[in-house]
Amino acid sequence: MKAKSNILLVDDDTLYLYLMEHTIKQLTETLKVDTFTDGEQAVEFITKCTEENVELPDVIFLDINMPFLDGWGFLAEFKKLKTKIENNVNIYMVTSSMRDSDRKRAAEFEELSGYVIKPVNKVQLKEIFTKIYHENWQE
Amino acid sequence: MWKRVLKMLVGLYLPLLALSLFLYSSQKEKQIKTLSENQKRETTIKKNNFKEQSYSFLHDTHYWSTLNYPKEFDPLGKHEEFMYRYIELVKAITDYDQFRFLDLNGKEFFRAVRVAGDSVVIGNLQAKQEHAYVKAGLALKRDQLYLSQISLNRENGIIEKPNKPVIRTVAPIFDVENNQIGLVVINFKMKSSLDVLKSKVADTNVYLLDEDHRIISSSTNLEDLPYEFGDTNSTLAGILDPNINTYMRDSTFVDNNHIWSQQPIILNGTTHTFGSKSNKSSKIITPSNWLLVLEIPPRLIRASLLPVSESILTFNIISIIVLFGFSYVYQKNKIQKEEFYGELESKNLLLKKSKDQLQKNNLVVTEINNCLEIRNKQLSDFNYLISHNLRAPVTSMSVIVEMIRNEKEPEKLNQLLPKLDQVTKSITHLTEDINEYVAILDNTQINVTEIDFLELIQEVENEFTETLLDDSTFEVLVDFKAWRKLTYSKLYLQSILHNFISNAIKYKRENVSSFIQFESAYENNKKVLYVKDNGIGLNLERHGENLFKLYTRFHRNISGKGMGLFLVKSQLEALNATITVDSNVGIGTTFKIIFEK
Known part of the structure; x- marks a missing residue:
């Protein structure tokens, strides 16, 4: 198992993943980023972390529409694992859906820290990082 | 409407009519019965009165026959004094029209004739041996009395005017040695007796008939004994069937709406004790018995039934009016009700029809609604597809474009450009898929x-x-x-x-x-x-x-x-x-x- 990652990107859109990684790198070199293209892989990763007592990422950017297991499915599985998770994990729903129903559904999950609509720009990322790491994330 | 009213009226009225007719007939019967009874009583009274009258005549005669006359009785000669007080008696009895003594040869030897009131004159003596009453009188034995028919008095064979109905009584007379010396003959005036007899009670007709049904006296004839002077109305022919009243006995019957009550007056052969009870009774001989007949004519029956028929008529008229009113109101209500129900029914039918239509419409609407719901869902899905799946690559593209703009290093630019190609490819795939989907929608x-x-x-x-x-x-x-x-x-x-x-x-x-x-x-x-x-x-x-x-x-x-x-x-x-x-x-x-x- 690798060392703890700070940020987890879960999205089936590989272009989005590339662009997010790129953007985050522009902002900071200190935060380690990991990516998964569907919820199932992400759940497997987190299960493995809890099994091997590796700290979970601080932030998860979660897409809704994904194959094999979507964002909602991931959240349901995450809930099951919650008792085994020791550190604080901030999950942000990141989606291009502007549907009210999705936003409402998201509000029902207390595990969620926020709901962000694509594209995610640098300003938004800075805000989120500052909230979580205060001043400790910039070089 | 009117037909129904009439029908109902008739249906209700007929029983009432039958009842009233029944009541009328029973009332009529009762009335006739009462009338008949009254009439019968009346007849009996009249008959008894007439009988009494006859007895009183006979009583008088009996008196004269029981006197002890002197030997070789000569009332006009040597026994004038003896006769004197008896003449006073004859004068006083106003019923006497004539008072005579006849010898055994039927020749008068005394004759007193009333001229007026209480005056009596001694008349010329006549030979009467040819007369029926004289012959019958001479045949009488001791204690026998003769009562003649009632007839109009005739003098020398001619009816005396004014008509004077008389009745004659005859009895044998005896001298002190009890040898018959002749007869006593008294003519009684019958006018007042007959007048009493035929005096009417209400409108009842009274007839006194002889055995041959000839009228002796009646309330319908002005003069008595009409047959003697040839009056045509001398019998009851045409009024009462002679076959019915031939029975010489008491009877009361109804014939052709007349109520008849008849009683015979029979004196012939009867015996009667005149004067003291100890006297020997006398036998009465008379050539004729009488028949007393009382008639209530139809007019009187009708008159007596008038109140009954009037009240029944009134009852019927009122019944018809009331029943008519009732029938009219009832039928009118009924018709209105029927109309109302008919209307209700047709309205009900209409309502049912519209209800059915509504249900059909409802079904159609529900179906349409389902279709629309599905359609809506599809549109929503389509919207999502566009907004989400198309938005993702577009936003990515905008990010890349932004990066390219800010990127100075050509090496990194070369990395970014193929990404644009990737975006366009995904957009192309997406539009193809959308096309397929839209074709279905x-x-x-x-x-x-x-x-x-x-x-x-x-x-x-x-x-x-x-x-x-x-x-x-x-x-x-x-x-x-x-x-x-x-x-x-x-x-x-x-x-x-x-x-x-x-x-x-x-x-x-x-x-x-x-x-x-x-x-x-x-x-x-x-x-x-x-x-x-x-x-x-x-x-x-x-x-x-x-x-x-x-x-x-x-x-x-x-x-x-x-x-x-x-x-x-x-x-x-x-x-x-x-x-x-x-x-x-x-x-x-x-x-x-x-x-x-």
């Missing part, structure tokens, strides 16, 4: 025909020939006992069946003989198609809600675009069919399709 172009499922499945199966030949462990089973023909879009059904078979092959379990089964059924009068396989199945708890969504895939190691079931659902919904799923991991999946009518 736009169902005005759907061409529906009657499709034989067995044939179509065979057709689709042929598209997989190679695949199926490769793998002999896969079978397509069919069961179309319930129904096998359906009106639907052939193109869609083809695509739907293709997707099902393709999925069943893709997701079959290894090491088992796999199959897909199509089975038709009826549920709630709707055609239902079950599509069942024994494939790897699906965790519905995890994926249920996403099963029919676009670009959703559930099996990592099996290739797929994530569009098959999405299109199946769209194609079914485009023609009002619905699809549900039941699946178990490691056992298989069953789809249920319900075709709306």
